[in-house]
Amino acid sequence: MNLTTLTQNKLLMYLGIGGTASAIDVGLFLLFYELFDFSAISSHTVSIGTSALFSFSMNAVFNFKKTDKLLFRALSFAIVVFLGYLLGAFVIYITEQYTPFGASVGKLASLPLVFIFQYFLNSRVSFS
Secondary structure: OOHHHHHHHHHHHHHHHHHHHHHHHHHHHHHHHHHOOOOHHHHHHHHHHHHHHHHHHHHHHHHOOOOOOHHHHHHHHHHHHHHHHHHHHHHHHHHHHHOOOOHHHHHHHHHHHHHHHHHHHHHHHHOO
């Protein structure tokens, strides 16, 4: 298997894990924001934290197969998640405050941007 194929396979696996984590993220966000009437940022915080735990464990074991140095990997992953959290919160805030679409649409709109940002950092730092 050449390097390009290996990179593509990791990206596809990251996409699959990320898609599942995103479903957890969005599902929890909508549950807390729309049903339980939490604030958008509080809902975003709960949903990101939960989906990040899922994503880290699945990527460490199944995708990147890196179970050594877990403390370093978890810490760097947490930093990347936090940066992605800030990026997502910014998009949610802008969408909620300055468009007619609201926070739920902002949450969905932030996903591709956050995905690309986090894949780039995680593949080069957390799971290198």
